[in-house]
Amino acid sequence: MTGLSVGDALGAQFFVPGPDRFAVSRGETPPAPWPWTDDTEMACVLVHEVLHGDGIDQDRLARAFAERCDPYRGYGPGATRLLHRIRDGVPWPVAAGEAFGGVGSCGNGAAMRVAPLGAWHAGDPAAAARAGLRQAEVTHQHVDGVAGAVAVAAAAAVAAGAAGGVRPAPGALLATAADLLVPCATARALHRAGALLDASPEEAAYELGTGSQSTSQDTVAFALWVADRYLTDYPAAVATCVAAGGDMDTTAAIAGGVVAAYGEVPTAWRDHREPLPDWLPAPTGPLR
Template identity: 55%
Template sequence: MTALDSLAGLSVGDAFGAQFFATENRRLLSDETATPPAPWPWTDDTEMACNLVDVLHRHGEVDRDALAAAFADRYDPYRGYGPGTVVLLRALRDGESWRAVSPAQFGGRGSMGNGAAMRAAPLGAYYPGDLERVALEAAASAVVTHAHPEGIAGAVAVAVAASYVTRGDADGLMDAVLAHTPNGTVRDGVERAAGLLDRTREEAAYELGNGARVLAHDTVPFCLWVAARHLTDYEQAVRTCVAVGGDIDTTAAITGGIVAAHTGAGGIPESWLAAREPLPDWVTGSGAGP
């Protein structure tokens, strides 16, 4: 599968999940067969993922300077960026270097948020099965905005998962992610997730988090749990993310990107693709293969 397949899954998940933040659509949460009325605008999750895919296509790897420039130049403040990312992107747009701005966030610790993970799945699909390369490229893609080791680890875990499933099923997925994710709270969460695959979604979300804290370790393990449980069923995977609440556009984006890396865009319901706001021409015309 190509990065564009994964990007389609990411963007549809993002757009679908985001609709449930609207007051008029929250009543639909009680009906797990309902879909919000179209169109479904996407958020910053998709905008950043599109930029990452574009840089991969143009450079054949993660060029960190090019990625920072793309994030800054195409930044749309109405896409729902978090306050920390807004400050960072404005600084980049004003000519500051990501090398100074990203590590300086949060008192010099860097961000451990889920933003680097939310855009990483298409990167994994860009390098199908090449897990060591993916881990390195994912770390490079993360540090531009998320310099904290946990923010980086979240991106690595998601990208490795997406790369792994392009070449096979869910068997061995958690082991592959664990083998390439640096030690820390994200990896600890993935290890817990691997032991919860027989639990309900509510139990898993309680144990792992649902993204409500908007941190990598509160988000990524649950997304991997969902992907491992529903790798062949895109709709069920995304609806599972929505059903447990939290940062539902981001959990649905991460999970959707991983699942579509396995199923291809053909696994996404056609009506959902049609409802999603179109992606920018500059990314959909790229081909986005390695």
């Protein structure tokens, strides 16, 4: 949760004019505080759901997403409308199914919030994928909207499973995630990412996209490519997402959440982030 929220909060600092996106790579960051956005708010709701201890209850989760939604945290218009419909009493399968003219959302919102849930299933990417799918369905009914969440959850489970031990081989996170997906645009992007292991970050960003459409298929592959490349270096992972531009809070939330499942977040960065909401219980273990 720390890795996701610090990436989200730092990435979000660069949507206003002023801060130099490339300075983060040199270790320079904006002054505190770094307010977090919808990525963190939804991830906190999901972590809270996991802490109930009885799996993902989709009705309870949908209600909690809707009730906790603070529209000033940067939710997209589609998400705001969907969560309002659920709060008004529309069942989530109806509200999520009618989005975008009935095809459902392929936005990156289900992927941006899921890394801590994946880490909870440390070492079991298949279980992480199933939980990632269940939490995605309540807001995202398009195959790519779900696939992005499945991929990120699986990658985080691999990273968390290796924490304190041998670093997964380059490409392992991407391959595990891609293998758990049905054929779709997000899966194809992950396969392309797996063929770019020797590429520069600029080349990977160009080939895979950086979330400028806010879709799963143009966000998740690059974010997981970054996590795979910089699994032992949290600041480098987040700096790479910020330098690449696009939907920086979301790519940094995904990459940061996955990388922190394996390693550490700098204390100074954590202290710059706005505190997490007080309704989230004190973090322990894999949800730290």
